Amino acid sequence: MLSYFQRLGATSLGMFERLGRGSVFFVNILLSIPSVIVRPRLLIAQIYFVGVLSFSLIVISGLFVGMVIALQGFYTLSDFGAEGMLGVMVAASLIRELGPVVSALLFAGRAGSALTAEIGLMKATEQLSGMEMMAVDPVARIMAPRFLAGLISMPILATLFSAVGVMGGYFIGVGLLGIDEGGYWSQMQAKIDFSQDVVNGLIKSVIFGWVVTWIAVFEGHDAIPTSEGVSRATTRTVVHSAFAILLLDFILTALMFGDI
Amino acid sequence: MTETSPLIKIRDVHFSRGSKLIFDGVNMDIQRGKVTAIMGPSGTGKTTLLKLIGGQLRPSAGFIEVDGENVHRLRRKQLYLLRKKMGMLFQSGALLTDITVFDNVAFPLREHTNLPESMIRHLVLMKLHAVGLRGARDLMPAELSGGMARRVALARAIALDPMMIMYDEPFTGQDPISMGVLVQLIRLLNDALGLSSIVVSHDVKETCAIADYVYLVSGGKIVEHGSPAQLAESDSEWSQQFMQGMADGPVPFHYAAKEYAKDLLGLEA
Ligand SMILES: Nc1ncnc2c1ncn2[C@@H]1O[C@H](COP(=O)(O)OP(=O)(O)O)[C@@H](O)[C@H]1O
Ligand SMILES: [Mg+2]
Numbered sequence: 001m002l003s004y005f006q007r008l009g010a011t012s013l014g015m016f017e018r019l020g021r022g023s024v025f026f027v028n029i030l031l032s033i034p035s036v037i038v039r040p041r042l043l044i045a046q047i048y049f050v051g052v053l054s055f056s057l058i059v060i061s062g063l064f065v066g067m068v069i070a071l072q073g074f075y076t077l078s079d080f081g082a083e084g085m086l087g088v089m090v091a092a093s094l095i096r097e098l099g100p101v102v103s104a105l106l107f108a109g110r111a112g113s114a115l116t117a118e119i120g121l122m123k124a125t126e127q128l129s130g131m132e133m134m135a136v137d138p139v140a141r142i143m144a145p146r147f148l149a150g151l152i153s154m155p156i157l158a159t160l161f162s163a164v165g166v167m168g169g170y171f172i173g174v175g176l177l178g179i180d181e182g183g184y185w186s187q188m189q190a191k192i193d194f195s196q197d198v199v200n201g202l203i204k205s206v207i208f209g210w211v212v213t214w215i216a217v218f219e220g221h222d223a224i225p226t227s228e229g230v231s232r233a234t235t236r237t238v239v240h241s242a243f244a245i246l247l248l249d250f251i252l253t254a255l256m257f258g259d260i
Numbered sequence: 261m262t263e264t265s266p267l268i269k270i271r272d273v274h275f276s277r278g279s280k281l282i283f284d285g286v287n288m289d290i291q292r293g294k295v296t297a298i299m300g301p302s303g304t305g306k307t308t309l310l311k312l313i314g315g316q317l318r319p320s321a322g323f324i325e326v327d328g329e330n331v332h333r334l335r336r337k338q339l340y341l342l343r344k345k346m347g348m349l350f351q352s353g354a355l356l357t358d359i360t361v362f363d364n365v366a367f368p369l370r371e372h373t374n375l376p377e378s379m380i381r382h383l384v385l386m387k388l389h390a391v392g393l394r395g396a397r398d399l400m401p402a403e404l405s406g407g408m409a410r411r412v413a414l415a416r417a418i419a420l421d422p423m424m425i426m427y428d429e430p431f432t433g434q435d436p437i438s439m440g441v442l443v444q445l446i447r448l449l450n451d452a453l454g455l456s457s458i459v460v461s462h463d464v465k466e467t468c469a470i471a472d473y474v475y476l477v478s479g480g481k482i483v484e485h486g487s488p489a490q491l492a493e494s495d496s497e498w499s500q501q502f503m504q505g506m507a508d509g510p511v512p513f514h515y516a517a518k519e520y521a522k523d524l525l526g527l528e529a
Contacts, residue, residue: 125357126350126354127357130350134368134371134420135368136371137340141371
């Protein structure tokens with residue numbers, strides 16, 4: 001019994017300690033962001049690696065998710081004779097929820113894991129130490145551009161996901177199931193609110209981008225510098241990111257849409 | 261801080277990793293213009309010592325002065341200024357794996373100077389020429405042999421014209437030819453560029469061939485020091501064991517363990 005409490009205590013202490021180190025690390029990244037902005041070349045390269053290379057994954061996933069929502073939605077809505085609302089349903093679920101959440105989950109698997117592995121291996125092969133000894137701060141040179149690139153890419157990817165998903169819904173709804181094309185778009189325009197839906201969706205994706213990239217970069221930086229350590233850190237990035245995204249999504253949704 | 265004062269002064273340095281004591285009062289003087297060797301068995305903390313000198317680790321007691329400045333009292337900016345004058349060659353070379361040999365050597369120049377690209381090219385080729393690898397400029401680090409990687413790292417370490425270079429086990433795992441090349445290069449660069457060098461190693465023969473002064477480290481302390489000739493003649497059992505590579509001596513062959521017979525019989529010691 002005692003040992004159970006001991007372990008519980010040790011685990012939570014360890015968790016708080018990591019959280020503390022993670023926060024200090026985050027502040028250091030923030031402090032070095034100005035140095036990234038004066039050298040945009042590094043940032044652009046990272047936006048390419050983190051963001052642009054995730055495009056095809058996001059487009060294909062968005063398309064299929066949009067098509068599935070349209071299929072499922074059509075059968076439910078047609079029971080009530082409300083097929084005309086299909087466009088609204090597709091757009092609302094994508095813009096409010098699935099766009100930010102699914103693209104963030106995909107982003108964590110595609111870009112987050114790569115960031116952790118890259119930084120962890122740089123640590124294991126003494127590249128980060130080497131940089132420090134060349135009087136180059138690895139946080140400013142390596143971590144900060146990657147963090148900023150993730151932060152910038154995530155909302156763009158989520159928007160892309162939603163846009164492609166709406167097109168997917170259109171192909172299924174209008175093309176396959178034969179609902180009225182004008183209705184699909186005009187109902188969507190009428191019912192989707194810019195500040196309520198679009199802005200809130202964007203806020204979500206910015207927050208998810210921040211959390212995923214922060215976790216990914218920190219896990220890489222904090223990895224035990226061995227092959228096993230890097231592999232564990234990479235797994236942790238994906239698992240912790242997924243938890244964080246789903247938990248934050250619940251909290252944000254309750255705050256944003258809770259009173260309607 | 262006259263020219264004859266030592267470049268590095270290490271006084272009564274203590275350092276531990278967790279509960280494990282690594283240094284228990286180390287004193288050293290590294291002289292300017294000389295090649296100083298630090299030798300000792302694996303795991304005694306030679307790499308740790310270099311990291312202490314470079315300010316990447318902090319001693320729990322004592323101090324380290326480099327060129328008259330207490331490394332661990334410096335503010336971050338000043339520490340970085342000092343590090344630009346200290347080259348360090350990591351055991352693995354620590355080259356950046358995603359850029360070419362040329363870009364690796366250019367890296368510190370591009371980070372710390374605003375030189376035009378034509379000038380950087382000129383400097384990089386000069387440094388690569390000094391280590392004999394001007395022709396390898398377009399290779400990626402993964403395409404280099406271990407010895408070549410270390411020479412590229414050496415070219416990078418001298419890119420900013422430092423006053424000193426620290427070599428961490430430069431000879432380990434090298435074939436006899438690369439080993440010979442590195443031995444020559446370390447001495448040559450030291451004298452031609454007016455550097456001071458610290459060579460951490462456990463290759464006694466190679467290191468003694470180029471060292472002006474040797475420190476033997478074991479069990480967290482300096483156990484012997486002197487010129488290679490003095491150590492070879494010394495009758496202290498430390499230098500006898502280390503210089504002649506005997507398995508047992510003051511550095512025990514066996515890691516601390518229970519008595520052998522009892523251990524085999526599974527008895528509690
Ligand atoms: N990052 C670290 N964390 C904990 N212990 C370490 C770490 N690095 C080295 N050590 C320990 O410190 C001791 C000295 O290591 P090191 O300086 O690498 O020795 P050497 O270079 O002489 O072989 C070793 O016993 C090693 O296990
Ligand atoms: Mg070592």
